[in-house]
Amino acid sequence: MIDLRGIGFRYDEREVLRGVDLSLDEGELVLVSGRTGVGKSTLLGVVTGLVPRFTGGVLTGDVLLDGASIVDQPPRERAHVVGYVGQDPLAGFVTDTVEEELAYGMEQVGTAPGTMRRRVEETLDLLGIADLRSRDLRTLSGGQQQRVAIGSVLTMHPRVLVLDEPTSALDPTAAEDVLATITRLVHDLGLTVLLAEHRLERVVPFADRICLVTGDGGIRVDSPHEVLADSPVAPPLVELGRLVGWSPLPLTVRDARRQARGLPDLAPPTPPEPPRAAPLLVARGVSVVHGSHVAVRDLDLTLGAGRVTVLMGRNGSGKSSLIWALQGTGKRRSGTVHVAGDDPADLALAQRRTHVGLVPQTAADLLYLESVTDECAAADTGAGAAAGTCRGLLDRLAPGIDPTIHPRDLSEGQRLALALSIVLTARPPVVLLDEPTRGLDYAGKAELARIVADLAADARAVLLATHDVEFAAHVADEVVVMAEGEVVSSGSPQRVLAESPSFAPQVTKVLGAPWLVVEEVATALDGPDAEEDAR
Numbered sequence: 001m002i003d004l005r006g007i008g009f010r011y012d013e014r015e016v017l018r019g020v021d022l023s024l025d026e027g028e029l030v031l032v033s034g035r036t037g038v039g040k041s042t043l044l045g046v047v048t049g050l051v052p053r054f055t056g057g058v059l060t061g062d063v064l065l066d067g068a069s070i071v072d073q074p075p076r077e078r079a080h081v082v083g084y085v086g087q088d089p090l091a092g093f094v095t096d097t098v099e100e101e102l103a104y105g106m107e108q109v110g111t112a113p114g115t116m117r118r119r120v121e122e123t124l125d126l127l128g129i130a131d132l133r134s135r136d137l138r139t140l141s142g143g144q145q146q147r148v149a150i151g152s153v154l155t156m157h158p159r160v161l162v163l164d165e166p167t168s169a170l171d172p173t174a175a176e177d178v179l180a181t182i183t184r185l186v187h188d189l190g191l192t193v194l195l196a197e198h199r200l201e202r203v204v205p206f207a208d209r210i211c212l213v214t215g216d217g218g219i220r221v222d223s224p225h226e227v228l229a230d231s232p233v234a235p236p237l238v239e240l241g242r243l244v245g246w247s248p249l250p251l252t253v254r255d256a257r258r259q260a261r262g263l264p265d266l267a268p269p270t271p272p273e274p275p276r277a278a279p280l281l282v283a284r285g286v287s288v289v290h291g292s293h294v295a296v297r298d299l300d301l302t303l304g305a306g307r308v309t310v311l312m313g314r315n316g317s318g319k320s321s322l323i324w325a326l327q328g329t330g331k332r333r334s335g336t337v338h339v340a341g342d343d344p345a346d347l348a349l350a351q352r353r354t355h356v357g358l359v360p361q362t363a364a365d366l367l368y369l370e371s372v373t374d375e376c377a378a379a380d381t382g383a384g385a386a387a388g389t390c391r392g393l394l395d396r397l398a399p400g401i402d403p404t405i406h407p408r409d410l411s412e413g414q415r416l417a418l419a420l421s422i423v424l425t426a427r428p429p430v431v432l433l434d435e436p437t438r439g440l441d442y443a444g445k446a447e448l449a450r451i452v453a454d455l456a457a458d459a460r461a462v463l464l465a466t467h468d469v470e471f472a473a474h475v476a477d478e479v480v481v482m483a484e485g486e487v488v489s490s491g492s493p494q495r496v497l498a499e500s501p502s503f504a505p506q507v508t509k510v511l512g513a514p515w516l517v518v519e520e521v522a523t524a525l526d527g528p529d530a531e532e533d534a535r
């Protein structure tokens, strides 16, 4: 029903897409994947019409809807057919409250009030946000906003749904629910979905085809089995399958469990002894209240030097509120926070930064200069680091970024990588990262895991909040789970992640605890000598 014909797109000297042909059929879900900054959002933008209208650049080729060209039709006029949810839900909101936002699109196309009312109610239930109905959109947590954004498009009953990283802010259960809901619409109503996502482990089981954006301007479109056989980005199950030579490659945990029966007995990994850690940040009895809502309740937390603590928990459980309170900007109702003898809340901004570094969920808030080079230079100077330090970190997380580009023009993952590089250049004793893997591909996440481990090895304390269970499995020394503002469990990743149905990474689901990551299987297959060497 949608056909892209000979699509080319370029910014001045940078060519993003060349000669791209893609046909989307009714009732299929196509997953767009590829490295960070390769052009996935650009491809989605060609379908929605946002590219080039709101991005600049030059588009060539044609876009057809049911055989008729729509390439010159503005996004507004396509909106009732093509629904779109972008990477930053807050930026897309046009009203003030959840209910208003869900109804807005329908009002624009003159839907009858009775129908409107019914669809709002249906959508509130479908996405589990009924209790948020009268809330101000700006006060919602990141995941709550993402759900509302998806809901506001679903109420329009579009024929095509274009979603850019729709699960990046969702907790694992919510991600599964939202994807299952969308898939039901694909199967039952013939909805067509084009969806870009980095967390392939979440989406591959739902995809009919994968469109890999290859980085040379082209795409490769085929069945998930075909594309994942040699794709540069692949979920842990596929990595595991490649490692042990399974054919066909497993795309679901169920497939992999069957194939795993043929594996030889492997010596399970021995979890490392937790390092004895001197406390760097000590929080006692911290409570955070927004209006009448208690977001963090009488919480105790100690972050030790040399340790990476991963904070997990349902959307809205209070993770961001806690992180801001620890950093000192977020208001505490009660409790104490100490970093090196000081309370960060009492320090001036410049001094606070020498104690605690924070990369917020909206990483763009940290960027204010005209180019990537300027941002990197300022970070090096501010931290007293050698020139090139920040750029070096950036090249590890998202290689090949044009130094002259304005941070505003970076892709989502590139922008996050820059914000992370700036904060990590300063190497403060306590590092707080709020959802630091959005937009990052697997290679970028592996580098981030190494950088974080290196900070810990240098006696820093790292706390990171994430819904990315695979990333958590790679970095965590300890996992702390919050619910309703309280800590409900904490301990080693082997215990907290592996033993939880919602947080277990793919390798654990296939091989059982204490296995967490593919690298452990590689080591075990190489035998006991390799394990010694790895230490």
Ligand SMILES: Nc1ncnc2c1ncn2[C@@H]1O[C@H](COP(=O)(O)OP(=O)(O)OP(=O)(O)O)[C@@H](O)[C@H]1O
Residues within 6 Å of the ligand: 011, 014, 016, 034, 035, 036, 037, 038, 039, 040, 041, 042, 043, 055, 056, 405, 409, 410, 411, 412, 413, 414, 439, 440
């Ligand atoms: N105005 C601009 N001028 C020059 N280059 C730009 C501009 N806007 C975007 N780019 C570049 O175009 C490329 C494609 O960006 P796009 O957002 O499509 O990537 P993506 O694959 O969606 O990335 P991510 O995985 O981070 O979401 C990026 O490398 C980006 O830096």
Ligand SMILES: Nc1ncnc2c1ncn2[C@@H]1O[C@H](COP(=O)(O)OP(=O)(O)OP(=O)(O)O)[C@@H](O)[C@H]1O
Residues within 6 Å of the ligand: 138, 139, 140, 141, 142, 143, 144, 169, 171, 290, 291, 292, 293, 294, 295, 313, 314, 315, 316, 317, 318, 319, 320, 321, 322
């Ligand atoms: N200004 C506010 N007024 C009312 N409630 C608020 C306000 N800010 C946050 N909240 C609520 O406080 C709770 C905790 O929000 P917080 O952002 O800390 O959650 P989170 O665990 O980081 O969520 P997510 O995983 O979705 O990012 C949420 O239910 C949120 O709706």
